[in-house]
Amino acid sequence: MSVTDLSTDFLLESAPPAHALVNVSFTLREGEVLGLVGESGCGKTTLMLSLMRLLPANGRITSGTVNFMGQDLLDLGENAMADMRWKHIAMIFQGAMNALNPVQRVGDQIAEAIVQHNYIQEKGVVDGRVAELLDLVGIGPERRRQYPHQYSGGMRQRAMIAMALACNPQIIIADEPTTALDVMVQAQILELLDTLRQRLGLSILFVTHDLGVVAEMCDTVLVMYGGVTVEYASVDTIYNDPQHPYTRELLRAFPDLSRPTEKLASIPGHPPRLNALPPGCRFAPRCPAVFDRCHTEQPALHQVKLGHWASCHLVERM
């Protein structure tokens, strides 16, 4: 999947539209895990919903292309797009607790996902597929007839993953899939996703604010702030040669068990609200390296070196 200059606005009553997403570009290769990192309001949810074309009624994609399987997803009709979801691109949500139907058996919910999307129809084959999926995510066959409340948080997340895999998609968009889980369960789920990636050749767009998880899971990282791409590079570059001050500050603010005595840094201020963005660089009000130009002019995305992009006036000067 290749995304170019994707922008999304939210239309607001009695206010000019909020530019929630501005000119975001990236490529997701087969078998790649791309980490989409940012704090609340950075536009990562908007990006995800734009890709799936599931924006709320007041959301408008204003520019860009999403090339996938030789076509632009943004040009597809609603039916063709509906066909794309689940069969080719599926999502795993954060709230595994709330995304399952509480009064339907887990196995039946997975079967429904298969039948609803016309992947398979014959009853016997559907049953076989459900068994296969449960096995794939490590849920014992005896738990197929149980209800979501009989599952723990980790098991529910596994069920969600099984459901996302129901129609054998190429791309999984995982929205904070482990945020609400304990570290041990988180480790289990991450291990599962990694195994699935290898076995099924899945590409994963991994949306998270947890830089530790990104370091362990991802091949490439896209850091977002206030709706724009701040930095985009391989995972090794992001952690060992970050160019954008926001990326650097974010890394310093993230606790690292391997150096527990260092003082934890914070970034003063708070992320901008999308309806009150600063005129220049969106990070300028909190940036430690800010200078005059940052307050008036938005920096473009510059290529630092092959496969490494950053949007900062300082990078441009180098």
Next chain:
Amino acid sequence: MSSIVEVTHLRKLFPVKKGGLFDRQEKFVHAIDDVSFTVERGEVLAVVGESGCGKSTLALTLMGLERPTSGVIQINGQNIATLKGKEIQVVRRHVQMIFQDPYESLNPIMTIADIVAEPLKVHGLVKNKQERQERVIRALEDAGLKPALNFMHRLPQELSGGQRQRVVIAGALVLEPELLIADEPVSMLDVSIRAEILNLLLELRQMRGISIVMITHDLGTVGYVADRIAVMYLGRLVEIGPALQVLQQPHHPYTRALLSVVPVPNPRQRRERVILQGETPNPINLPPGCRFHPRCPVAQPRCQETDPMLQPVAAAHEAACLLLSSG
């Protein structure tokens, strides 16, 4: 000087509904089972564990919101388990709690000033409006909301997540407590502002000599704030000791496994991860012997029989594992 908190052989069992007509045996959830520890004045103790390990019940019991089944909780030398009505109110004034979610723990239709002043009213601590105003201002400014006048007349929704958590902290500070119990105080906040709140807690400890019990599942941050770490598993303390020692030389296999799966924000650092399979067992039917043995990567036959007690492994550092005694 004596410790501010002294917990000895604390147990908290919750009865569970009986299975059926013929199931006469009463069952219990062993939320806290024979836990002893102290918190010194001005100390930050982190209580770490996964969900269901009993850490939240521990917080509620320390607050006097749950009565212990047995054991003693002394706060400032008074056993809160035996206190009644008014007396417990007096002790509780010195123990305040900070909750996890700053978005839901503030009343959306009250101004910041009213929210922070409310504990003063509940405890009937101030004589007049002016004194109340002064204490509210002091609490807000100590919580880092300066100048307080800019915030007092606003509503929670006008504040950012970090500011809201500061309001929650101000609401606890206004009673001038000696002990703060912080239940996952930063887990709902953005990464860039977590450190601010943790540093604020450390400042309060410095400025006011407040002791802090921090309940958390986030091992990543505890090293920055805690003096000591206590690790809980299924209602038991399995390890307790100085923070750095526990993080760098964990003795209990559970602590080791927990630490090994904390994601490290550096792709060049790959460690051997010990991923425990399955989940924490149900605290109703506890496994016999060491309660960690069904998931323990180094369990031996005798672990199924003997329930290990905490024993010293280094200075001020204890762990409960049978394998430690055999050297």
